[in-house]
Amino acid sequence: MMRRALIAAVIVVTCGWTSARAADAAFTQFIASLWPEAQAEGVSRKTFDEQTRGLEPDYKLPDLILPGRPALGAPSQAEFVQVPADYVKEASIARLAGEGQRLLQKYRASLSEIEKKSGVPATVMLAIWGRETDYGRYTLPYDLVSVLATQAYVGRRKEQYRTEFILALKILGEGVVTRKDMRSSWAGATGLTQFLPSEYYKHGVDFDGDGRIDIWHSVPDALASAAQQLVNKGWQSGVRWAYEVQAPAKVDCTTGVPEVTKPIGQWLREGFVPVRGQKLSAAEQAQPASLLQPEGIYGPSFLTTKNYFVIKEYNFSDLYVLFVGHLADRMTSPLPFATPWAASKQLRTRDVETMQRGLTRVGLYKDKIDGKAGMQTRAALGAYQKSAGLKVDCWPSEEVLRSIQAAR
Known part of the structure; x- marks a missing residue:
């Protein structure tokens, strides 16, 4: 009995080890297959080999599709799992605004010139920097090359990340930043103001004139690049957010x-x-x-305004825009929002999903089923409340949930 158990255990371990080796070999083969595309993009063989030698996938990342593992989407952004008062926290806003005021003075000359050229207020640039990486104090947790390679291999958006991976190699080959300093979020955003490699090439600005677009170490380059991204997405000078x-x-x-x-x-x-x-x-x-x-x-x-939605293209969430916009305002005015957050409580995600499916069934909702009380969900809830004779507040509640479930 003991012998059979031992043999079974050895078989399990061996199979697992063999499976892991096969998976690693498949990953290595996949990376090698990207060489022609990298070469076409201008990546040298030396850079490709140096950056991919010993490269391993990080299967702990979110947003991957793996055999035997439930298909997990992107992790919810903080504003979708917290009520607004928990995201746009007064303590955080006040701290970042105070630091932003100091940085306004420190980088005044550069900020004034960037603002003059782009039409983007200095406070908005600083607010993005503050929100994205706490003015550079936040240490990004991932190796960018590993993140992009893994997402290109088994991510939900393989084609997008395939391109981002190759462009990351191109950046490294240009010697702008070292692999050690090229840290990123799980989604592959890197630098002081969080750019994907493709965004780096679309919007990057060498503001300090040293011949390199360095969004990792040069604050003027990072801020000018953030401003240029907003301009390229339609920023209107002189218009509030x-x-x-x-x-x-x-x-x-x-x-x-x-x-x-x-x-x-x-x-x-x-x-x-x-x-x-x-x-x-x-x-x-x-x-x-x-x-x-x-x-x-x-x-x-x-x-x-239009500029609200331009900021939203930088990070697609309403509370992100509220945070950045309000933080920018607070750098020149001490006043918080005039109306306090009401500390509303969202239902559980699955309950909001149930409501979204019910609203879809009756033709009031056409957006994605994601369990989040976004703009379209709130409007659809309000429309349902009108039709059902309920109080119209455009907010998910137990009462609305029960009503939608009863209407099946």
Whole structure:
């Protein structure tokens, strides 16, 4: 009995070891197959061999498709698993704003010139840097080359990461940064202001004029590159990112989607009031804007401009934009949001998914089923609440969940 158990254990270990070796061999073969593409991109054989020799996949990364492992999507961004008050924390904003004020002075000459050329406010550039890497203090946890190679091999977006991997090798071959300093997030963003390699080549700026685009060590290069990315995505000079407003008592929260856009002046005529009582110029009132209510009718309301959505292209999340925009404002004004967050509680992800499926079934929701209470989900919830005779607050709740389940 003992002998049979021992033999079985040896077989299991041997099979596992053989399987692992086969998997590693397949990975090595896959990487080798990328050489023609790398060569076409200008990567030298020397660089390719040096950077891929001994390279191993990191199967602990998220967003991979592996045999025997459930298909896991990208990990939820913090704003999707926390209520807004937990993401846009006053303590974090205040700390980063204070440091940002110091950096405004330290890099004043460079920031002024970048702002003059790009039209992007210095405070917005600094806010992105602060949010992305805590002004360079945050140590990114992953080796970029390993991340991109793994994602290209078994990730959900293989083709995208195949290109990013080759471009990372190209950067290394140009000698701008060492492999040791080329740290990244799990998704392959690197540098002080978090660029993918393709973004580095699309938006990178050698602002300090040393002949290299160094977003890892040169603060002026990193900030100018962040500003250039915003410009390339449509940044409008002289336009705010958003205006905090007091919504009218009978606000229709189902209009809080990008598809509903009106001149700011029209929103004001409908009863929305700037929270600080400021008078907006004719040019400001002519700007198109959309309504954003991150907690439905609870918490702050905002009229978001074109530049709001430009920042959102930098990182596709509404609370990221609120964090960056508010942090930028706080570098020149000590005032927090006029309306406090209402500390709303989201339901469990699977409950929100249930609501999304129910809303899809009745034709009110056409976006992805992801368990997140984003803009489209909130608007669809509000539309359902109207049809069901419930209080219309555009926010997921147990009451709405029960109603949707009962309507099957």
